[in-house]
Amino acid sequence: MQFCVVKNTTIVIDGSDNSLEIMIANANNSGFTEADIEILSETEYKVRVKNESKSDPPELSEIDRIGAELVLRELETLDLRSQNEALGGQIVGLELRLLTLEGGAANV
Secondary structure, X not given: OEEEEEOOOOOEEEEEXXXXXXXXXXXXXXXXXXXXXXXXXXXXXXXXXXXXXXXXXXXXOHHXXXXXXXXXXXXXXXXXXXXXXXXXXXXXXXXXXXXXXXXXXXXX
């Protein structure tokens, strides 16, 4: 097994027994160039993961921290919009039921 990763990271683009050509094609299809990637053996990948987990996580710059916070807020906003749409659909359904019940009562 080999791992096609973003260069100097453990971010896997393709981890398989695919040929080198297929791994590079998969990376290209994912928006990476050959200069952006590297192919590691399973042993090389495991060593890199082990070494990466030992090192301290890098400090985020103020801009990165704000950017990450902004992304979280956007995701929360999208979730709330989705919930709002679902609730709006339920309200419409209840209003239609109410109109149907009122129309039925008027015919009695």
